[in-house]
Amino acid sequence: MHWCDPALQVTPGFKKWNHAISLLLHVCSGITLASLESLALGENLAKRSLTANITCKHCGELETANHVFLHCNFARQVWDLIHLWTTDFKPSDCASFGEALLLTIQLKNLPPLGVTGNIFPWIIWGLWIARNLFVFENRVTTPAELITKSIRNAQEWTMAQANIAQQRPPSSHGLLDHLPLDTLVCFIDAAWQATTQRAGCGWIFFTLQGERLDQGTSIFEHTSTPQMAEELAIRSALLHARTAGYSRICIKSDCQALVASITSKNYPTDLYGITRDIEHLSLSFDFIVFSFIPRNMNFLADSLAVLIL
Secondary structure, three states: OOOOOOOOOOOHHHHHHHHHHHHHHHHHOOHHHHHHHHHOOHHHHHOOOOOOOEEOOOOOEEEOOOHHHHOOHHHHHHHHHOOOOOOOOEEEOOOOOHHHHHHHHOOOEOOOOOOOOOOOOHHHHHHHHHHHHHHHHOOOOOOOHHHHHHHHHHHHHHHHHHHHHHOOOOOOOOOHHHHOOEEEEEEEEEEOEEEEEEEEEEEEEOOOOOOEEEEEEEEEOOOOOOHHHHHHHHHHHHHHHHHHOOOOOEEEEOOOHHHHHHHOOOOOOHHHHHHHHHHHHHOOOEEEEEOOHHHHHOOHHHHHHOOOO
């Protein structure tokens, strides 16, 4: 068993994964599962007792995130025109925005698109801009125009990132050499509801080459604190890994206090039992690392946790 510094970073093989997550964060400008309720959509306005103009301007149905981005006739026309992936996939066939987002992470773009990352967020951003132009300025965007502009924006962003990468000096920290080549990286997160004291836990296993290998979710009742939810998520992921026969894993959590507690073995009194479970489970592996990852880089695990809750 190996315990490692919480500052250990994501491996170089995760460049593709990092690019996809960075793309989601920069392009969607806050359009994530956790913040959909903050968008000025009709459904969200109705929750605040603002009942005027809550229907879709295209078709008159209640304006929800799933409707605007996936199921509105206008959105369906956009997705029907798109043939950008090597796999035949239509986000409009998905039940929710979150489901579509998760499924597109591993899709590969058809050449010669000139975009190395996930094109899905760019189309989502295009749909949001087109919606705002129609609602506030009465300007109509055609599906073809939306797709063309979205691809052009994605290409420009990809080129800009390449230029930045060329200007950035190489890192000399050497922290990543500690990981064996067959290590699996597991991103873990938990969502917690104070009113119901329920916790949703999600985890995703990747190879060092960025290939998604496995994932899982769990729900727990009577969860008193957010940190308890995070600990339950790690314990669940370790149980999953042991059952699957994984022997070398790197655990990534955005709960810095928890990672510090586990690596220092300075366990909080109120969560001593769960933390000891984590320690005992860790003995099942030939190699294990617990490290902190910023919340904005833990998007996929967070999405799973929110969806299951």
